[in-house]
Amino acid sequence: MRERSAAERIRDFQEVPLGYTPEQAIEEAKRCIQCKNPKCVGGCPVEIDITGFLKFVAEGDFASAAEKIKETNALPAICGRVCPQEDQCEKECILGVKGEPVAIGSLERFVADWERESSPRPSTRYARSGHPSPSKMERGMNFDDSRKKGVRIAVVGSGPAGLTCAGDLARLGYQVTIFESLHVTGGVLTYGIPEFRLPKAIVNLEVEYVKSLGVEIKTDMLVGNVYTIEELLKEYKAVFIGSGAGLPKFMNIPGENLDGVYSANEYLFRVNMMKAWQFPEYLTPVKIGKRVAVVGGGNVAMDSARVSLRLGAEEVTILYRRTHDEMPARKEEIERAVEEGIVFKILTLPIKYHANNEGWVSEAECIQMELGEPDSSGRRRPVEIPNSNFKIPIDTVIVAIGNSPNPLVPHRTPNLKTEKWGGVIVTAAGLTSIPGVYAGGDIVRGAATVISAMGDGKVAAKAIHSFLGPTK
Amino acid sequence: MFKIIKKEKLNESVTRLIVEAPHIARAARPGNFVVVIPAENAERIPLTIADADKERGTISIIFQIVGATTRVLDSLKVGDEIAHLLGPLGVPSHIAKYGTVVVIGGGVGIAEIYPAVKALKSAGNKVIAIIGARCKDLLIFEKELRTESSELKITTDDGTCGRKGFVSDELKDLIASGEKIDLVIAVGPVPMMKVCCDVTKAHNIRTVVSLNPLILDATGMCGICRVTVGGKTKFACVEGPEFDGHEVDFKELTERLKAYKDVEKRADEHVCRLLSNG
Numbered sequence A: 001m002r003e004r005s006a007a008e009r010i011r012d013f014q015e016v017p018l019g020y021t022p023e024q025a026i027e028e029a030k031r032c033i034q035c036k037n038p039k040c041v042g043g044c045p046v047e048i049d050i051t052g053f054l055k056f057v058a059e060g061d062f063a064s065a066a067e068k069i070k071e072t073n074a075l076p077a078i079c080g081r082v083c084p085q086e087d088q089c090e091k092e093c094i095l096g097v098k099g100e101p102v103a104i105g106s107l108e109r110f111v112a113d114w115e116r117e118s119s120p121r122p123s124t125r126y127a128r129s130g131h132p133s134p135s136k137m138e139r140g141m142n143f144d145d146s147r148k149k150g151v152r153i154a155v156v157g158s159g160p161a162g163l164t165c166a167g168d169l170a171r172l173g174y175q176v177t178i179f180e181s182l183h184v185t186g187g188v189l190t191y192g193i194p195e196f197r198l199p200k201a202i203v204n205l206e207v208e209y210v211k212s213l214g215v216e217i218k219t220d221m222l223v224g225n226v227y228t229i230e231e232l233l234k235e236y237k238a239v240f241i242g243s244g245a246g247l248p249k250f251m252n253i254p255g256e257n258l259d260g261v262y263s264a265n266e267y268l269f270r271v272n273m274m275k276a277w278q279f280p281e282y283l284t285p286v287k288i289g290k291r292v293a294v295v296g297g298g299n300v301a302m303d304s305a306r307v308s309l310r311l312g313a314e315e316v317t318i319l320y321r322r323t324h325d326e327m328p329a330r331k332e333e334i335e336r337a338v339e340e341g342i343v344f345k346i347l348t349l350p351i352k353y354h355a356n357n358e359g360w361v362s363e364a365e366c367i368q369m370e371l372g373e374p375d376s377s378g379r380r381r382p383v384e385i386p387n388s389n390f391k392i393p394i395d396t397v398i399v400a401i402g403n404s405p406n407p408l409v410p411h412r413t414p415n416l417k418t419e420k421w422g423g424v425i426v427t428a429a430g431l432t433s434i435p436g437v438y439a440g441g442d443i444v445r446g447a448a449t450v451i452s453a454m455g456d457g458k459v460a461a462k463a464i465h466s467f468l469g470p471t472k
Numbered sequence B: 001m002f003k004i005i006k007k008e009k010l011n012e013s014v015t016r017l018i019v020e021a022p023h024i025a026r027a028a029r030p031g032n033f034v035v036v037i038p039a040e041n042a043e044r045i046p047l048t049i050a051d052a053d054k055e056r057g058t059i060s061i062i063f064q065i066v067g068a069t070t071r072v073l074d075s076l077k078v079g080d081e082i083a084h085l086l087g088p089l090g091v092p093s094h095i096a097k098y099g100t101v102v103v104i105g106g107g108v109g110i111a112e113i114y115p116a117v118k119a120l121k122s123a124g125n126k127v128i129a130i131i132g133a134r135c136k137d138l139l140i141f142e143k144e145l146r147t148e149s150s151e152l153k154i155t156t157d158d159g160t161c162g163r164k165g166f167v168s169d170e171l172k173d174l175i176a177s178g179e180k181i182d183l184v185i186a187v188g189p190v191p192m193m194k195v196c197c198d199v200t201k202a203h204n205i206r207t208v209v210s211l212n213p214l215i216l217d218a219t220g221m222c223g224i225c226r227v228t229v230g231g232k233t234k235f236a237c238v239e240g241p242e243f244d245g246h247e248v249d250f251k252e253l254t255e256r257l258k259a260y261k262d263v264e265k266r267a268d269e270h271v272c273r274l275l276s277n278g
């Protein structure tokens, strides 16, 4: 796919890839050999009929392609942009054995964008395409509509898990209310993933679509504090918890509370959610120094580093304790970060931050690492090389070493069982330890992916439907 | 939602707003706070819930104009709506029968102690309130606290009302007089809370402070509010804002509070310009 040059794109927050032209899309889709038993579908957490939609694209029938995708995925414009396709559908593509797999993700993105741009309003666009026609899930269920009328369901959180669950339940006829603690909807899609990777206009459109299905969204509502889950169960027949993994991890090393040390969440929240890049028109400030160090090797670290560059940092360095091969970030995003001039210091672990006279962070003291034996995750364990300490001059640190499940709802819900590390425990159908209460997405898995959160939302919607169905 | 029902100037720089927010009023407990976003382009700022009226479905918030966002908030009039209001937040104060409780408020902190004084009194405590400000004109809530507390002591820096001196002087004298104090609660500027804690530590009197670190999401997601308490990092927005004052690292808190002082001035100038043009 065509991309904007690194020199051009680091000066703004616009998207990096330019997308396919219709001709390019058709050509790429024609590469699909239409396997009888397509492996790619098995690699997709929501089982999109991939060969089906690729066939329509190859024929130039983009509207039908869109309809096909939306049978199982309501948010293709988002997934086409942020899914780790290289670990999912494209990894399974038979063409990948010898050469390049079909660019399924880019084609999904193309179809979604084509559909959005060729019809002006979300309602007409959805009316024309997939939605009113029953999805695979709905077709599988015979259901007497009248019984669902007035059956109210509460969803906690408006991230991909919550939106998907709410959308599916609304399409089944339930009356769904989403409670979102922040003032803007979308969860990580809005406050975490930056504009140049996922334009907020696209997220908003998807939220509008969910609303158009009759879902009510109440923002500024912190469940646990405003209403407990117990209280919600008095008003609603079922509750879905999709409250995400919003708790930032710190390393608990000396100097981590100095001014100039951000969690990635704080940093991205200031920029994406509070629009600090438009300060002072938007009143929330963000301070970005000349030399920024980002600690971590995941998507969140790449996003933080690339945002820093766009905010005018002169030198941005990623500090990662393992090597390139172990980085959990999407390959594509690492490549783009490298192109944009982000410096990668691998096998490097910060152990202490030093301050200048004003109490502002001025140096990261690091230790050199080497790779030892594989650990429980199968990745080779980084071990410290004794006496290898060195200092890097910096004026901003962004700690991006991961997020844990948001502990607030579990804390305020005594009967809700969780793992030691904080994840809410659920059955395969998404049921928690409390009858009528379901959960999914990052609150269950810990920081994972958009598509897995959506998949969980779907599974739970289906489970809630059969839980409420027979008995009303 | 969030319509302003009443607006009152308590003194030249402190304003009280009574705002419609039934779901917050219903769940609010003493010690809780709200996040206020007065307009879509403004910051998220934390304000203590100074009072909650469950019947009317209103809460009251009291704030000092200290920067851009509080200036925007103060520009709103009765009938206007606050863009966003999130709450109740934080862990509520632990209200129990302790015996004698000294509740200290400094500056706008005086407004923040009001709900605790009321609740502690009705829980059967002897509540001695000590309030202080720079001068008489800046004292707030004197009448309310006189009614709700068992005893009210006032200090001003310049002696224009009550005793000339600081709230900590009054606290020292109270201890010296032999009053048996079971708990001290101190809310106000960091130096004031720090001094009060120094005083009580010497006498081993349990002291709770309500901290005012910078806040962003206020739901435990960003960590800007982290404070060191007993050597451990805590998120004040969800684990606080009240902590054991003898364990708090006030020096770090002071440093962290000034992180954005320089740029905040620019935001304030921007708002001043807008307000004077509009």
Ligand SMILES: Cc1cc2nc3c(=O)[nH]c(=O)nc-3n(C[C@H](O)[C@H](O)[C@H](O)COP(=O)(O)OP(=O)(O)OC[C@H]3O[C@@H](n4cnc5c(N)ncnc54)[C@H](O)[C@@H]3O)c2cc1C
Residues within 6 Å of the ligand: A082, A083, A084, A156, A157, A158, A159, A160, A161, A162, A179, A180, A181, A182, A185, A186, A187, A188, A189, A192, A193, A194, A221, A222, A223, A224, A242, A243, A244, A245, A246, A268, A299, A300, A303, A330, A406, A408, A409, A440, A441, A442, A443, A447, A448, A449, A450, A451, A453
């Ligand atoms: C910077 C960043 C980049 C990422 N990049 C990618 C990527 O490229 N590809 C990918 O697949 N994944 C990526 N991820 C991960 C992905 O975004 C998450 O896995 C996904 O958003 C999880 O969805 P969710 O619905 O479970 O939770 P979230 O998106 O976290 O949404 C949870 C929502 O619940 C709200 N909430 C929390 N507590 C409460 C409460 N008590 N009451 C009411 N509301 C509450 C929150 O405010 C939030 O809006 C990234 C994550 C981050 C942070």
